[in-house]
Amino acid sequence: MKNSTKLLVANRSEIACRVFQSCAEMGIKTVAVFAPGDEDARHVSHAEEIFSIDSYLNAQSIISVAKKAGVTHIHPGYGFLSERSHFVRACDEAGIEFIGPTAESMDLLGGKIAAKELAASIGVPTLPWAKVTKGEDIVAEAKRVGFPLLLKAAAGGGGKGMRRVEKESELVDAAESASAEAIAAFGDGTLFLEKLVDQPRHIEVQVFGDGKGFGVHLHERECSLQRRHQKVWEEATAPRLREETRRGLFNSALKLVEKVKYRNAGTIEFLVDAEEGYYFLEMNTRLQVEHPVSEIVTGVDLVRLQIEQALNPNSAAIKNSPEARGSAIEVRIYAEDPSQGYIPQTGQIEKLRWPMGAGIRVDTGIEVGQKIGTQFDSMLAKLIVYAPNRAAAVSRLHYALTETSILGVGTNLNFLKALAENENVQKGIMDTGLLGREFSQFQSIPNNSELSIIQNAREKGHFRESILSQASSQLSEANSYISPLWKGIQS
Amino acid sequence: MSNFFKICGKKVELNKSTDLNKKTGEWIFAPGGFWVLREPLENGGYKQTRIFGKEVRNQLSVSILGRSDFKNSGSTWVGDIQKKTFGKAQGSSSGDDSSLTAQFPGKVRKVLVADGQAVKEGEKLVLVEAMKMEFTIAAPKDGQVKKVCVKEGDQLSPGVQLVEME
Numbered sequence: 013m014k015n016s017t018k019l020l021v022a023n024r025s026e027i028a029c030r031v032f033q034s035c036a037e038m039g040i041k042t043v044a045v046f047a048p049g050d051e052d053a054r055h056v057s058h059a060e061e062i063f064s065i066d067s068y069l070n071a072q073s074i075i076s077v078a079k080k081a082g083v084t085h086i087h088p089g090y091g092f093l094s095e096r097s098h099f100v101r102a103c104d105e106a107g108i109e110f111i112g113p114t115a116e117s118m119d120l121l122g123g124k125i126a127a128k129e130l131a132a133s134i135g136v137p138t139l140p141w142a143k144v145t146k147g148e149d150i151v152a153e154a155k156r157v158g159f160p161l162l163l164k165a166a167a168g169g170g171g172k173g174m175r176r177v178e179k180e181s182e183l184v185d186a187a188e189s190a191s192a193e194a195i196a197a198f199g200d201g202t203l204f205l206e207k208l209v210d211q212p213r214h215i216e217v218q219v220f221g222d223g224k225g226f227g228v229h230l231h232e233r234e235c236s237l238q239r240r241h242q243k244v245w246e247e248a249t250a251p252r253l254r255e256e257t258r259r260g261l262f263n264s265a266l267k268l269v270e271k272v273k274y275r276n277a278g279t280i281e282f283l284v285d286a287e288e289g290y291y292f293l294e295m296n297t298r299l300q301v302e303h304p305v306s307e308i309v310t311g312v313d314l315v316r317l318q319i320e321q322a323l324n325p326n327s328a329a330i331k332n333s334p335e336a337r338g339s340a341i342e343v344r345i346y347a348e349d350p351s352q353g354y355i356p357q358t359g360q361i362e363k364l365r366w367p368m369g370a371g372i373r374v375d376t377g378i379e380v381g382q383k384i385g386t387q388f389d390s391m392l393a394k395l396i397v398y399a400p401n402r403a404a405a406v407s408r409l410h411y412a413l414t415e416t417s418i419l420g421v422g423t424n425l426n427f428l429k430a431l432a433e434n435e436n437v438q439k440g441i442m443d444t445g446l447l448g449r450e451f452s453q454f455q456s457i458p459n460n461s462e463l464s465i466i467q468n469a470r471e472k473g474h475f476r477e478s479i480l481s482q483a484s485s486q487l488s489e490a491n492s493y494i495s496p497l498w499k500g501i502q503s
Numbered sequence: 504m505s506n507f508f509k510i511c512g513k514k515v516e517l518n519k520s521t522d523l524n525k526k527t528g529e530w531i532f533a534p535g536g537f538w539v540l541r542e543p544l545e546n547g548g549y550k551q552t553r554i555f556g557k558e559v560r561n562q563l564s565v566s567i568l569g570r571s572d573f574k575n576s577g578s579t580w581v582g583d584i585q586k587k588t589f590g591k592a593q594g595s596s597s598g599d600d601s602s603l604t605a606q607f608p609g610k611v612r613k614v615l616v617a618d619g620q621a622v623k624e625g626e627k628l629v630l631v632e633a634m635k636m637e638f639t640i641a642a643p644k645d646g647q648v649k650k651v652c653v654k655e656g657d658q659l660s661p662g663v664q665l666v667e668m669e
Contacts (some may be wrong), residue, residue: 127603240636355606355638358661361537362557362564386607386633418557419564460518463508465515465540465552466565473531474538475558475565 015039015321018082019111021055022074022099023089025377026393027299028055031087034315043081044075049387054379071099077104087111087203087315091389094298094437097121111322114223115298117272121295131292134271136264139283139291140207149202151180157205163187164192166202173197176208209291211443213284214238215250216296217265218306220317222328223275229262230310231336233279233302236442237431239371240356244424244447245431246302247341248309251402251440257288262333268295275325277303277318301344301394304375308340308398339405340398343428345418347390350427351455356390359383359421368417369409371398384421392423406438426456537568603640603666605659609633614655616666620648628666631659640665 017033020043021028028044032055035042047067056062063077069092078086086108088094097115104110121127131137134365140454142153143166154161154177163186165173171196175186213236221227234250235243249259265280279300281293303314312334321329347357360383366374376393378384384392397412399405410432416425431437436446458466469475507516528550529540538556541549556565565571612630616622622642629640629651649667653659 087590352641353636353638356633358607365536365555365568414569417566417568419555419557419566436633457515458508459573462567463515463517465554465567466508466556466563469530469538469540469554469556472530474532474554475556475563 015041017041017084018043019075019085019087019319020045020078020081020083021059021087021089022068023087023091023377024050024053024055024068024388025391026055026375027377028299029058029091030375031089031315032058034313034319036248038316038319040085040319043078043083045077047387049385052379052382054377054382057379060424064243066110071096071102072116074099074221075102075108078103078108079106081368083108083340085109085111088298090298092202095296097122109322111276111318113221113275113278113301118297121268121270121297121305124294127294128292130271131264131268134267136267136292139209141201142185142205145202146191150205151183154180154183154205156441158207158211162206162208163190164204164206165190165198166200166204168462171182209283209285211445213250213443214243214281214293215253215261215284215290216279216281216300217261218300218303218314219265219269219274219278219280220314220321220330221269221274221276221278223273223325224320224328225270225273226328227266227269227274228330228333229265230306230312230314230334232258232261233300233305234442236444237437239350239447239451243344244346244428245341245343245437246305246404247339247402248305249336249339251339251442253284254288257290261290264290264292268292272354276321277314301391302342304373304396305340305342305398308373308396309336309338310334320410327377338398338400339402340396341402341405341409342394342396343409343413343431344391345393345395345416345428346424347384347392347421348424349425351375354424357388357422358385361418362420363417365415365417367372367395367412369415371405372412373397375433378418392418392421395428402440403438406432414459418420427451427454430454431496517582533593603643603664603668605631605661605663605665607633607661609638609659611653611655611657611659611665612637614651614653616648616651618648618650622646622648622668629653631665633659642668 015042018041021031022045032042042059043061044056045063045065046053046056047065050056061081063081065073065077069450071093086103093099095118097118100110100115100118120130128138140157142157144150144153159180160178163177173190175190177183177186181325187203191203195201213234215232215234218230219227219233220230229249232250233246235246237245245246261282268280277299279296281296282290283293284290298316301315307314310329317329348354349357361378361380364380373396374393395412395416397405397408399408410429413425413429413432434450436442528540531539531541533539538554540552544550552570553568554565555568556563610632612632614629616628624642624644626642627639628642631638631640646668648667651666652664
């Protein structure tokens with residue numbers, strides 16, 4: 013027990029709650045911060061001390077709260093400041109331990125092109141690529157990279173100046189228009205060619221380093237099911253992957269960890285093609301949203317491990333790669349409408365029922381009574397299931413989803429259930445384009461039998477507040493109790 | 504009484520042949536906060552359906568739990584099933600039905616239709632940008648655009664009407 017340790021989580025929602033759980037188990041004091049709009053959020057009620065800040069992105073505001081509170085460690089969670097090296101430096105200057113990698117390794121791995129060059133320099137496979145300025149022989153470079161390929165603006169982002177080129181004859185025209193678009197958008201017509209992988213899989217390796225050049229892997233995760241380039245469904249380990257490919261992924265990942273003397277938890281992302289060729293994409297220098305599936309199949313508590321490494325920086329918190337057992341699947345429950353382009357939904361959580369039973373874990377950031385706005389990411393919770401094998405895990409996920417109910421805000425629960433019913437998903441045949449191809453027309457409309465039951469119940473007055481509040485007065489009391497307390501503290 | 508629901512902005516008709524009174528089962532409020540419909544079976548047992556539901560701010564939020572023969576088992580929808588569609592004042596809700604309002608703060612990126620234009624169900628009416636993403640507002644049914652209430656670049660707050668349809 014390190015009772016002098018006091019940990020601030022510079023984050024919100026489920027990940028803050030997850031870290032607070034480990035702190036409570038380890039006897040570590042906890043500090044939460046909350047930004048406007050999050051006064052009633054679940055994570056705020058799960059810490060021993062709370063402070064209001066103006067934004068989760070304001071490093072200065074968080075550091076000054078940490079100093080005031082006498083915090084010894086900061087856990088950044090994911091997103092927000094978790095991959096900003098300036099925040100790590102600010103923690104260092106304030107004498108507060110940042111739980112994660114050093115600012116230097118963040119800088120080394122942060123830029124996509126720089127990270128690619130680093131990976132290539134130590135023999136980690138990357139997609140063939142080339143940079144061409146106007147006037148140079150683009151055809152020769154394109155032939156070297158290979159068709160089909162993707163033209164991207166070197167200075168760009170957001171899809172501007174991006175073209176898919178199938179064959180050589182299309183190249184010159186596509187390059188000209190892409191270059192013109194890039195000049196208009198960024199003032200720089202330099203193009204970047206990259207080999208296009210058709211229907212790729214997204215597979216990533218969880219690693220943990222001691223900061224001195226030693227690291228272990230905690231197996232891989234398959235995260236190919238994505239909407240709007242955001243993961244929806246993640247699993248460990250990856251189905252339908254050859255042992256040889258798996259070894260190659262682990263070796264490549266550990267080469268990078270050793271090269272940059274990576275410290276703490278990180279994830280190395282790869283694209284995997286149909287022939288199981290794999291290519292380094294980028295490294296995420298933080299804990300991932302989907303870390304629970306790795307925790308489950310390896311039996312390693314990653315958050316606890318992160319804190320232990322920070323408490324004892326001179327010894328490796330984990331010395332061997334663990335075995336992986338069984339199959340774990342996580343789905344992200346978002347407040348969104350999948351039938352309208354995943355449009356975010358707002359509301360207030362009126363009723364909540366989480367699934368329980370064998371092999372089910374819920375990491376949640378919401379409670380009954382909490383308002384859901386659009387200030388923050390629309391992820392409400394993560395539902396994680398595990399079973400001895402993948403087929404059992406998929407059916408367990410389906411069961412768990414049918415036992416889940418979140419009333420008061422629209423969610424993607426039905427969409428997730430449809431995923432668990434999809435034939436390809438059940439077989440483990442997944443790629444990053446699957447949701448776009450098979451679920452673009454998804455509609456969540458109840459059938460007549462369901463409607464008539466609902467209508468019947470409605471006519472009998474079963475959903476009226478008065479009847480419910482008589483039957484569950486405790487729930488109503490809890491509902492009306494939350495807000496005033498926090499409003500008083502904030503002002 | 505009109506038997507239709509508004510789900511995800513779409514009007515869903517209850518099948519005319521569905522006789523609500525045929526559901527002779529007994530409703531029980533069960534511990535855990537759900538209503539259970541118990542319908543007697545010929546063999547002396549009961550068929551059970553569990554419903555989780557609540558009426559909030561004139562809207563109904565419902566979920567049917569744990570039945571694989573229901574497409575929407577474990578589902579949730581909110582703001583879709585409007586009280587007035589059940590109410591006694593029938594027929595007065597048609598204007599509201601075809602209205603299209605902003606559900607979250609954002610900005611009008613592009614208006615794709617004009618006043619008086621005939622549109623088909625699903626046809627794109629307005630593109631809205633919010634949270635760095637672009638969303639399409641589509642026609643909920645075949646009809647005619649009565650009035651476009653916004654223009655490109657307009658800031659939207661929740662509840663602002665985008666298009667009136669008839």
